[in-house]
Amino acid sequence: MTSASPAMPLAEALRLAVDRLAAAGVPDPSVDAELLVAFVLGTGRGGVQAAAIRGDALSPDDAERLDGLVARRATREPLQHLTGTAPFRHLELRVGPGVFVPRPETEVVAQLAIDALRAAASPSPIAVDLGTGSGAIALAMATEVPHAEVYAAENSVEAFVWTKENFAHVAAGNAHLAFIDLAHAFPELDGTVSVVASNPPYVPDAAIPRDPEVRFFDPPAALYGGEDGLDVVRILSGVGLRLAHPGGMIVLEHGEWQGEAIRGILEADGWRAAATHPDLTMRDRATTALRP
Structure with missing residues (x-):
């Protein structure tokens, strides 16, 4: 007769997880270890920290499950793929x-779009999110500006599975989703839109993303935008001019070195007042412009 495996002290399990993730080069091993334990236990980081202080233990089954998750995270599989969720604003x-897993820097892009939508003169302004992916920007606009009507377009079958799930989960009645090519999106809205927003693919084709989580796990269609990374931006500039009403704004996310080039594209197409804005790390992250 064999005895059952003993329970593992939670503090020890955390220490082992942190050491393993740190050795794999994970940027925030302590945070990720706590979040993985929280996922296994169905609690939050605060609950994990309190349990470790109390001297709680992990059951053998939970310890085994955690070990598998830590092993996958050590391969640099994104934490969000392991937990199945990604926080974005609220x-x-x-x-x-x-x-594409939404990033904290995109929250600044969403804020620019939300501010413009709130400032719109119409009592029921319209916004469009082109290439919505997970639905992050569109659903942030819809839930934070509830008097607006928000339309989101996605053209990747793989991404659209997640988009539909998020739209159903959030259940914002003012959010509308379509599977449609971005260049031809929403012709019925031409000339009526107050905010056109997008986080397009903008990595140059020859560039290699630094983080393995991006390089190996984010879909290439959401990353690469042609030789200079701006092929989709050029399309969006024209689509935005079609959709926006006079005074309407376009908001585009981009890499920190692309602001000047994107301002040039927008201004050459006829947009005015092009301006580039930093994210919370003070890296240029988004460019806005107004339709004349």
């Missing part, structure tokens, strides 16, 4: 293979 979005 939302918890469902994500996984096939859809």
Whole structure:
């Protein structure tokens, strides 16, 4: 007769997880270890920290499950793929293979779009999110500006699975989703839109993303934008001019070195007052312009 495996002290399990993740080069091993334990236990980071202080233990089954998750995270599989969710502003979005995982820097892009939408003269302004992916920007606009009507377009089958799930989960009645090519999106809205927003693919084709989580796990269609990374931006500039009413704004996310080039594209197409804005790390992250 064999005895059952002993329970593992939670503090020890955390220490082992942190050491393993740190050795794999995970940027925030302590945070990720706590979040993985929280996922296994169905609690939050605060609950994990309190349990470790109390001297709680992990059951053998939970310890085994945690070990498997830590092993996958050590391969640099995104934490969000392991937990199935990604926080974005006040939302918890469902994500996984096939859809771009929303990043904290995109929250600044969403804020620019939300501010413009709130300032719109219309009592029921219209916004469009082109290439919505997980739905992050669109659902942030819809839930934070409830008097607006928000339309989101996605053209990747793999991503659209997650988009539909998030739209159903958030259940914002003013959010509308379409599977449609971005260049031809929403012709019925031409000339009526107050805010056109997008986080397009903008990595140059020859560039290699630094983080393995991005390089190996984010879908290439959400990353690469042609030789200079701006092929989709050029399309969006024209689509935005079609959709926006005079005074309407376009908001585009981009890499920190692309602001000047994007301002040039927008101004050459006829947009005015092009301006580039930093994210919370003071890296240029988004460019806005107004339709004349």
